[in-house]
Amino acid sequence: MKYDQIPSELFVKNRKNFMAQMKPNSIAVFNSNDTYPISADSTMPFQQARDLFYLSGADQEETILVLFPDAPYVEHREMLFVRETNEHIAVWEGEKLTKEKAYEVSGIKSVHWLKDFDKIFFEVMTQAERIYFNTNEHYRQSVETETREDRFIKATKAKFPAHSWERSNPILQSLRSVKDQIELDILQKACDITEKGFRRVLNFVKPGVWEYEIEAEYMHEFLRNRSRGFAYTPIIASGNNANVLHYIENNQQCKAGDLILMDVGAEYANYSSDMSRTIPVSGRFTNRQREVYDAVNRVKDNATKMLVPGNYWKEYHKEVGELMTKELLDLKLLDKADVKNQDPNWPAYKKYFMHGTSHHIGLDTHDYGVLWEKMTENMVFTVEPGIYIPEEGFGIRLEDDVVIQKSGEPFNLMRNIPIEAEEIEDIMNT
Template sequence: MKYPTIDQSLFILNRKNFSKQLKNKSLAIFNASDEFPRSGDQNFVFKQNPDLFYLSGIDQEQTILLLYPDCPNPLYREVLFLRQTNDYIKVWEGYKYTKEQAKAASGIEAIYWLEDFDNILHSIVNYADHIYLNTNENDRYSPEVPYRDLRFIEKIKSKYPLHHFERSAPIMRGLRAVKSDVEIELTKKACTITRDAFIRVLKFTKPGVKEYEIEAEIIHEFIRQGGTGHAYTPIIASGHNANILHYNDNNQTCKDGDVILFDFGAEYANYNADMSRSIPVNGRFTTRQKEVYNAVHHVMKESIKLIGEGVLWNTYHEQVGEVMTEQLIKLGLITTEEVKNQNPAWPAYKKYFMHGTSHHLGIDVHDFAGRYTPFATGNILTVEPGIYIPEEGLGIRLENNILITANGNVDLMADIPLAAEEIEDIMNS
């Protein structure tokens, strides 16, 4: 692994919290993610199923976790099944967990090879009434490919049709949204790496540089510091490209007088940062660019104040919309008359700020959490307002990662340059 071993106490606690919410006489099964083909004889880089990682700390393909808290055979109350290595795999693929290493990483005593799964499951499953199975219920995801969890559900339901099948996802949705101290520290590390990459970019950017050259500087810093890589496909959007919300071609030349909108973050130990910044290619904002920049910065600061324990998602976004509306009127982009006559389903401000302000952050960049669950202590949320003006070839987005605590909000990116003047000073130093 690129990252140091995570204390197994995190995963032991996570399993304990999950198991508490199971019905009596229940077992739960979690599968590793699929390995996806990249070409005729290669796979994409493996990315672990976030729920399995959350409960076990195991970062390897073809892994199965079985939890059966009240199993009549105490040997099988927590069982981890691993792909067994061999001489061929050692030569061609390298490191795989030994049983001892998996035990040390997860805190699970019962470690078996994958070939033992069917026999062990069959020996205990008939003493359970309920089988909890996992799927991706992130409401941002609509699967069209029958991934491993879906294939497994079909298989196990045909083999044990009279059991009561339950969903693990509602339990995981509640658990994963509230971050432990260890998870917060891992997220902070991802934010620190992201900060250093951004400062590197500030010193590198100048007229004539290619967007992909900037991307190369970012990944250099991520990998240099032990990050796994990008938390998501980075956006390096100069000039008019900034008005394409998910622009990631990153193949244009950055021109004198334009602003570049960045949206990138490091992944570290499966935890993610998510940052947006906007900088002038030549190191100096024009008067209009700075005016729009400061308006977005104002909305960001006010939005951070609005987040807190017990706040409802929809209420928060409505309040942010009101703050943004004020700024857009000041910028001359919308009028009070347009606001007065706006369609409540699509307010006037949406013409220039059409996306949401926040999402949960964690093992997934858009982390698994309840859209209708009030914000709570331990949540980490992005705050990312933006103003996009196609007719001016200008798009500004600013984004930091905010931790809700009992004593108020903590900005995990407070040490990353943000104010327009600070950006200019670094670029011209």
């Protein structure tokens, strides 16, 4: 892995917190992701299943974690199964986890080779009453591929039909939404790498550059700072491309006078950052661009102040909608009649700001989190308002990642990334 090793105390604590919420005499099992094929002998780059990583720190394929806190034998209470390595694998694929290294990474003493899983799993299942299956229940998930986890669940239900089944996901949704200080430090590292990429781009952009060239500048800076690369597919959208919310072609030339909306973020140690900035190709905003830019920035600043313990995600978005409505009225994009006659289920401001303002962020860009529960200390949210005006040929989105604090305003992990219009212009013109 490119990243510095994460202290195993994080994963020890995560497992302890998870097992504390398991029902008596239960087993929980977590599988790694598959390595997905492209064609012939080619595969996509491997990315670990986030829940398995959260609970073990093991970051390689063909890995299984078993938790059985009430096991009769101590050595069965936490078990990690990893692919057996040998000299042939070392030559062709490089270093894999040894049993000793797996213990160092995870803090799990009972490490076994994967070939021994079926035998040991049968033994512990005869001692347990129920099993926790790990399904993806994120509110935005739309996975159609059958995963390694799916295949395990199907096989286990067939082999052990008399056991009761439970869901790991509700426990993980709650645990993963509140970050440990070690996690916050990793997220800060990811944001700091993103800052380096953005500052590089501010010194690179000029009329005539191509969107993919800007993408390449980010990737260069991310990789040289021990990131695997982008935390998600980057959006580098100049001119009217910014009005396509998930524009990812990044294949157009940037023209003088246009704006570039950039929604990018560096990954670090499997954790995501998520930044949006909008900059002028020519190094200066026009009066109208600046007027809209400042409106978006005001909404972002005021929305950030609302991310406090006790607030609710749904109510928060309603309040942000009111802030945006006021700004759109001032910009003459809406009038009082538009607001008076609006559909409550699709308010007038949605014509120019059609997406949500905030989502959880962490191991996933759209991270786990129970949206109907109160916000609490050490949750991490994005704040990303935008105004999109196709008829004027530009769109603006601004986004930071912030940590909810016990008291006071949230802590901005992107506080050092330029966002004020004057600072951006100054950097681009020096």
